[in-house]
Amino acid sequence: DAIAFRAVLQVHGVSDPALVADAADVWAGAGGSGFGPRVTHDTLLALRRASRAWPPMAPLLAAAVPDSVDLADEEITDLLGEGARALAGAGVEVHWPRDLTRGLTTRAEIGPADGTPGPGTSAGPSLLSADALLAFDWHFALGDDRRLTREELDLLAEAHRPVVRLRDRWVLIDPQVVRRARARDVHKVAPLDALGAALTGSVEVDGERVEVRPTGWLATLRDRLADPEAQESVAQPAALAATLRDYQRRGLTWLARTTSLGLGCCLADDMGLGKTITLIALHLYRQDEPGAAGPTLVVCPASLMGNWQREIERFAPGTPVRRFHGARRGLDDLAEDGFVLTTYGTMRLDAERLATVPWGMVVADEAQHVKNPYASTARALRSIGARARVALTGTPVENNLSELWAILDWTTPGLLGPLSAFRGRYADAVEGGEDPAAADRLARLVRPFLLRRRKSDPGIAPELPPKTETDHAVSLTEEQAGLYEAVVREALERIAGADGMERRGMIVKLLTGLKQICNHPAQYLKEDRPVITGRSGKLELLDELLDTVLAERAGVLVFTQYVRMARLLERHLAARGVPSQFLHGGTPVAARDAMVRRFQDGDVPVFLLSLKAAGTGLNLTRAEHVVHYDRWWNPAVEAQATDRAYRIGQTRPVQVHRIIAEGTIEDRIAALLRRKQDLADAVLGSGGAALTELSDAELTDLVELRGEPA
Template sequence: LLALRRAARAWTPLTPLLSATVPDAVELADDEVADLLGQGARALSAAGVEVHWPREMARKLTARAVIGPPEGDGPDALASGAPSFLSADALLAFDWSFAVGDQELSRQELDRLAEANRPVVRLRDQWVLVDPEQARRARARQDRKVTPVDALSAVLTGSTEVDGRRFEVRPTGWLEGLRDRLADPEGMEPVGQPAALAAELRDYQLRGLNWLARMTSLGLGACLADDMGLGKTITLIALHLHRQTDQEAAGPTLVVCPTSLMGNWQREIERFAPGTPVRRFHGGRRSLDDLADGEFVLTTYGTMRLDAAQLASLNWGMVVADEAQHVKNPHSATAKELRTIGARARVALTGTPVENNLSELWAILDWTTPGLLGRLGTFRTRYAQAIEEGKDPAAAERLSKLVRPFLLRRRKSDPGIAPELPPKTETDRAVSLTKEQTGLYEAVVRETLAEISGADGFERRGLIVKLLTALKQICNHPAQYLKEGKPRIADRSGKLELLDELLDTILAEGASVLVFTQYVQMARLLERHLASRGVASQFLHGGTPVAQREAMVQRFQDGEVPVFLLSLKAAGTGLNLTRAEHVVHYDRWWNPAVEAQATDRAYRIGQTRPVQVHRLIAEGTIEDRIADMLGRKRELADAVLGAGESALTELSDADLADLVELRGGAR
């Protein structure tokens, strides 16, 4: 009786039990049964009274979203039925599926539940206990249409949010097949290395090619976010060649990249895809006339921003955003104009998909596959804030499921990646001269060659050495050649722009780098420039005392200073700097053996990680010519390398003019 009194106080429909001779049963009205399903049960539970329902009485009405084409359009229809996800031309059905217990209801049965307006209804030879209000809300849910990319987003995460509540999602038709295919990246038949590629792709590069080929063939964008040095460029070139074998995918490829990387792109294409037409859409005489189907067009983010309308008017097979972190601010003019350029496929390349916050990831993936992550404001609320502030642990898992198929991220430290790398990878990185550098270079060549033509003997040799030194300094930075006291450093040198690009990526990876230059003055300029950017560096040169030298090495090895500037002569031997994963040769030495010794400061016993060597070369200049001799003309190279600059002083006037003449390569 005490228990009954407590229960009746909590839920008044039990009051008749208190006056019954044998309080074993009570008849309830429909509205009382409905109340007991919700508020009544909670009130009794708070009073310490449990409510048990008959096991055979199914009483939970569940809902889940069903998204996709009509049920008859099965998973095998993927190839023919799937639309391009870069457009919103097609709309897919967003239906609802309801079940009581483990039995799915037909629409007629749901109507019966709602119209009965009773909590207990006879359905399929059993009593069903359902909140009438819940049944009415379920029937009121309107089926609607959603874009393919919205549908894909929902089925990849496995749930969708409606009216503040999260519901399970089930895909149908080809959408189900697409989900399964994206969930199993290894399940697709490999495309193999293109016959036209003049290189042997490493295993992980082949996997990257297969992934890119699959994503782009499905009309989906992709972001290849491998670490620097893993070969994103050659993988993309292989993708371009592969797509040319498919009539529907073939077409010109537009590569948008920082100015400092244009020369490198052109060289890599000419090296790995010989015969493939490539042009630069850059500078005053840029043109897109007579564009070939399988052509590469290289442009800069700045030029793209200016000429977006012209670029958008063409039918691109693929658009590539290299160093895609340049468009991490979706509100920038650069990002907005890039979005106006249509293509059958979009690919982003970056070593740092997230530098500061998750909104940067949104900006990149919303360009490659627009709409995938929803609107930026919604994304920030649903994912970015929830994850960054630790509010919703499940949000990180949902975002991972959503992003994983569209972003391929491999690090040099990943299992199966580092063994594929050679212990040392050396890359010549071509850069263009700025207008200021071009003017200085041409003036010095013109004036000094005139002097040399009227001189002989010792005087002539001295003038040639002076010319070579001046040209190398101009290639480095105008302020070095002009010996300016307090110069403006930024935006005057192509090499410095490229160095900034390299350092941004290297430091974002948490790696360390050695930067060698043969000129103390140039190192001082770099030191000042890095300080203005807030990048920690230190400079070791011939005048550095031994004790200080040892302390600097220790600081670098301990990871306290990520950028170590070094004078080539002073630091080319005798140092153990195995903390460095990258070595940058800012200017070229005439003898590669000296460069190799400097590189060996990092690449030596004790080094456990692959070393990336970057040689900066001013395109179209004497540096380019020397690099060409080092790489291809071994006989002449041996003569030059054996004696250094002195061999060049013996060249005829005509040969010397040919060596130092500026050929293209300038902006």
């Protein structure tokens, strides 16, 4: 039978006489019929087990009635932690008297002095000002949340004992815990640090996570930011020559409210949902806001400058707009209410000149261009001051969370802390899937500063036609299969004997070579005047798809990451008599605009595009088909390319075709991308570079050819 045994700890006047009497009565009647004849024996065995686990219990074995034991202060302290855990391992529970208050709870309180006006008011502080420090105070309470004064905390610490009489009751607290609490002084913190702690609800102090409660206007601001949908809607600017959709009006409200607080933000809607018109509306809105007016600088890829100018002239007629680009660029006589458009390359070269202008707002379009905070482009952009900073991107995280940090640390410097601390606190735990709580804290911290809407979200773009995505598996030709296996065999032999950077370089070269072989042998072999037909399974399928597209008199976009492959396709299509054009990174801005017009007018049915150069910013709604001839390492980049056709303004169903060489590395990469897309919906893990860290066995499994060639 199970035996119930309870030892009462009599310590310096702390006892429970009723329990003592119960224990004595039980022991005296142990030989009777109440508990059976073996009760004394089993109880002594339990006591021996307990005393081995925690030696201070040993005196109970020698007691006539093992009902109590006297403990020294340090033994009680030990019983609060290690002792209780050791006894639990031996099957003995520790029960403390009910009227004994246990445990000291600690939380931080962060906020301004009473009556201090908040940000967004004429007298309030700027959240970006290092001078506007807030108080970081401590709240200490006993078990029932009765707050302790500093004097009472001092009393507990000075007693140097685990059991102290306080407020007419006994208090049981580890002296070490009290000493640590007493050492925590009131200090000042920067507003953004305080806001980050308020949004996440906790802060790390000396390796321990402590609950945080905001006070004053910081609490009000936290509630306001945490629920953007509760913000009072702003009116659409009268000067805007368009009617915003509902989700665009909500985006305008969010942008206006956030920037009015002196905070930057990132509008991360899917491509094609109208980030440009929403930003134009924000510019017009801010012209009427006190302290917010001033010219807006838009930094964007070269291919987007024409689109920005057309959109501004269309939706904000009469608003001055100029391009700061080319040999004759200048900043003289800037209009207070105007736009200045420049490219990332020009901005990098002329950051000092641009930094002399008191910008009302700086906008980084396709902000993933500054995802590397150490690159010269990102450093130049950070040097240009403004009253507000807004990032626009459809892919705030392409490969890892450091990219998200780079964007938000530009829009609102200091919000996420230093990059090294951010990686240790959030990125490593989230990307590794080790700490769901870290992912939740990061989401709460980031959500107020990053607005993300997708075309698939309910009510966002119901007018968009359906989109069908199909993976087409093709077999390698005999030539491709033989070349593939030879390259794998030779490369793996060399990689097995290498290490460090040399090994990583070899792996990158192998992966690139295999993808080129899957495209077409002539691409890998760098043939000058190759025979193109009959050598590639992918090309045969592309011909079949194009026959269907041309018969429908539809338009098609064909994306490849390789310029050489696009040139081969261009030559092949010309031989077939199929009109096509090719846009790549070296195409001048004026030529790009002309290509877009020709395609949109239906003059050229096949548009070949370099994925890296044309994956963003172009409006190509004439296309009903999108072909990804080869796979990029990142699904977000492919999605952006698809969005050249599948965007607001598209009225016909869009079919997306991804061509995959079966049995090859492309098969395995496709599976990796599907898993990576799931992670991207929360916060993305590491990118293709992680493949260079595979073991020899893992690499072999990734690249070996499976199945038979066609």
